[in-house]
Amino acid sequence: MQTILGANGIIAQELSRSLAAYTTNIRQVSRHPRKVNTGDEIFSADLLDAQATHNAVAGSDIVYLVAGMKYDTATWQAQWPRVMRHVIAACKQHGAKLVFFDNVYAYGRVNGAMTEETPFNPCSKKGEVRANIASLLLDEIHKNNLQAMIVRSADFYGPGAVQSFPHTTVFERIKSGKTPQWIGNANAVHTFTFTPDAGHAVAVLGQLAQAYGQTWHLPTTQEPLTGADFVRLACELAGQPYKLQVAPRWMLRLMGIFIPVLRENDEMMYQFEYDYRFDSSKIESAFGLRATPYRQGIGVSLGVNK
DSSP: OEEEESTTSHHHHHHHHHHTTTOSOEEEEESSOOOSSTTOEEEEOOTTSHHHHHHHHTTOSEEEEOOOOOSOHHHHHHHHHHHHHHHHHHHHHHTOEEEEEEOSGGGOSOSSEEOTTOOOOOOSHHHHHHHHHHHHHHHHHHTTSOOEEEEEOOSEEOTTOTTSHHIIIIIHHHHTTOOOEEESOTTSBBOOEEHHHHHHHHHHHHHOGGGTTSEEEOOOOOOOOBHHHHHHHHHHHTTOOOOOEEEOHHHHHHHHTTOHHHHHHGGGTHHHHSOBEEOOHHHHHHHOOOOOOHHHHHHHHHTOOO
8 A cells, every 4th residue: 555645635646647557555644535546546645643644644655744734834844843743653562664745945055056965954833843854764763763855846836726926926827818917036946846857856866776775856957047037937838928017025015914825925035135056966866757847847837738
């Protein structure tokens, strides 16, 4: 049994589709899970409940923790450590391997490319939470208490990735004939991982014994597109003239008084004000997994055949 904790999200969906090439025994776990493949088992559980997590993991060979949470610092601080402890305990109890899907917040602002060797140096409260829970798992790995790995993605985009930044600010606005938007510095490089690439790579890594005990960056194109370049390419593929609106930070802070998600994003704005480069050469060299070029990925995301 291969169990997905955090069913229904875009990464869980892409992972589920890719896992079907390896097994027909897939368990979808969340408060209200849905099937992705016809033969999927659904299991309702709240990962904040230790016993429910224990029950959800029972019988699993591999567990994928791809859960998301409300984008709120207080929620993350209160809930993420509990979830990680519950999942670690359940996997140890049942002898299951664990694959944890993480982001790059723990690295903080990095001058140059982020790699698997980049030290944790969070410069945000959310980053501190991610560093904390990743360290909990790494400690178990180093003590040989658990077969596990951490897989990391850059900010992502892709078909159906409705929670991603490019979906609402670029793709949907282009489709509706509106001017695409960006935040921060549109001339800074910002790397994005294509969600089908992420799901496929996580599924592959989960099957490989030699991948455990390590951190992996998921396949991500190294094309150094700035925000303006990303929008320009999207406009070109959609057959529209290039236009771009950039919201300055002061405006976002003002809007954040009334829009909680913008207020919560303020501490993460360094990711859009400076170059954000994500390197995945390790996984490419080790297993030959390659990233989808932006031209193809953006075209798929927009629904155009180019």
